[in-house]
Amino acid sequence: MNHTIFFVSSLLVAFQVICSGTNHNITKDYENQIKRRRFQDLPPFKAPVIGPCVKHPENCNLSPILKAEIVSYRPAVETIVREVLDGESKGRAYKELGKFVDLFGARVSGSKALEDSIDYMLDQMKQNGLQNVHGEEVVVPHYVRGEERAELLTPRRKHLTLLGLDPSVGTPAQGIEADVLVVTSFEDLKAKAKQAKGKIIVFNQDWQGSYKTTAIYRIRGAIEAATVGGIATLIRSITDFSLNTPHTGGMTYEALIPEIPAACITVEDAELLYRLQESGEKLRISFKMSIYKLPATTSRNVFGEITGNEKPNELVGLSGHIDSWDVGQGALDDAGGTQISVEALYLLKRLGLTTHRTLQAILWTSEEAAAVGVGVADYVKRHDKELANFSAVFESDSGTFNATGLDFAGSEEAG
Ligand SMILES: [Zn+2]
Known part of the structure; x- marks a missing residue:
């Protein structure tokens, strides 16, 4: 599973280059609103994680300049893959995920466990050198x-x-x-x-x-x-x-x-x-x-980033939801999604790799029980004018299993 996690993380670096359109559809019901398509298939486990556009740029429907740019990322991608599969980062994401769910267990909307887990992640983001680490308060339902x-x-x-x-x-x-x-x-x-x-x-x-x-x-x-x-x-x-x-x-x-x-x-x-x-x-x-109908409580969406060195105001979001249902550990739904989001950034930090755009890890709160996307809805409302700053947003909430591809939603141009 640790490999799986980084398969996705590694891909993010390549993917951000390709996505140039804006995607405002970061709420969960986007599936119903816009068409989806399989964006790309990953090679088998342990093979070098290089997307088809890097491997065979001639097959991509992209401008020559963009193709050349994608190819230029090959050394960085290979460095990431090496570090994940054989370097000091090997197994790290899975180990950290295990520690997180062992420490906090289920993190249902309105619970103390959810807020404790948010404090922990804020602290982890700071310790791993992310910038602009902060929580943004959201009123959420209290589910019991x-x-x-x-x-x-x-x-x-x-x-x-x-x-x-x-x-x-x-x-x-x-x-x-x-x-x-x-x-x-x-x-x-x-x-x-x-x-x-x-x-x-x-x-x-x-x-x-x-x-x-x-x-x-x-x-x-x-x-x-x-x-x-x-x-x-x-x-x-x-x-x-x-x-x-x-x-x-x-x-x-x-x-x-x-x-x-x-x-x-x-x-x-x-x-x-x-x-x-x-x-x-x-x-x-x-x-x-x-x-039980309990009064609403206050939770937080969580943010941490690596500021881009060329286009700092353009954002690439990597996200999952930090809350879970009440009856499991919430490991796959969705601590896995939040963990790969932050670990991708920690990895780049450790390797000293920089990015053109700002990479922002976002841990949504109150997505599941009694909620249905309260955290993300609050964000969209509050940051309406800033949504256009996103070049792409990654959302992982289907379980952190063996990666087989990415579902893509957005405009033709962005695709
Ligand atoms: Zn979920």
């Missing part, structure tokens, strides 16, 4: 998960492991007890709509090939269930691998459709409920979930 439990009552009693979704409503204080309808898809639910009224709707959808395509059941499950008269919904966790582990996440409601409580249950339990129903059993479940 309430009581959550569910039990299968008939045909036998069984505890159901679950995690409430955000921003689900809670159940009435005494909970809900109702018959159950298990469906395998939205189409299946429509076909069985007449049986749904007054029931707890369980979605036992198959894995749809990717997280993104499967997550639609978590996102729209409560809407679809309520539309046909369901009074609550339990959704199979969005994962293709489970050891009886439920997975939480965001969901939505729709105007004029009743807001019903929604939680994710495990893959194993969803399959069990489906099998029982299909074998002719009548299912009944009790379900109780409470939501």
Whole structure:
């Protein structure tokens, strides 16, 4: 994983040269607003990390001057790759990431752990010689998960492991007890709509090939269930691998459709409920979930930079979100993204490499639970006039896995 992290970091140096357009779409819903395309594929693990435009500039649709400039970065890129794969920096990002998540664990919006982790990162940025290190205050929601439990009552009693979704409503204080309808898809639910009224709707959808395509059941499950008269919904966790582990996440409601409580249950339990129903059993479940509504608190977006030596007012952002959900370590979502952002800058500092533009590491706050991009939205509002200073912004929030490429969003010219 340490190598993976630096594969991405190394690429950043090359990538900033290529991106000359401005990209204002740094909020999470950019995926829906503008087309995306696979920008470039990286070579296999351990191969020299040099993008195709450096390796084969003749294939790039760029001006000769720009091609020559890209080629001129080859020595710097090779120095970075050598340092990461075989130098003193080998394994550093992964080790630092491990230390970070061990020290702070889950860092949910509004928590002390989140603010402590922000203090730590500010300190780390200063210690590693970044400039203009500062936090910018943001008012954020304070998320605290309430009581959550569910039990299968008939045909036998069984505890159901679950995690409430955000921003689900809670159940009435005494909970809900109702018959159950298990469906395998939205189409299946429509076909069985007449049986749904007054029931707890369980979605036992198959894995749809990717997280993104499967997550639609978590996102729209409560809407679809309520539309046909369901009074609550339990959704199979969005994962293709489970050891009886439920997975939480965001969901939505729709105007004029009743807001019903929604939680994710495990893959194993969803399959069990489906099998029982299909074998002719009548299912009944009790379900109780409470939501705490706490006053908003103050958090911080975090910044640190290496000032550019030719175009200091032009920025290249490297970012991830420092907060996480409450029930995991938030290692991949998204301490990994924040760590590669800062480590790329620390590495350049250690190697004494400079850049034309200012490289700015940005650690967004309050992106996940109860939030959906509060930190980044605040930044966009507050820095509206400065957004045009960005030549490119990197955002890592899909897990710090083996790098296979970059998703690019922006104008044709920037692409
Ligand atoms: Zn995330």
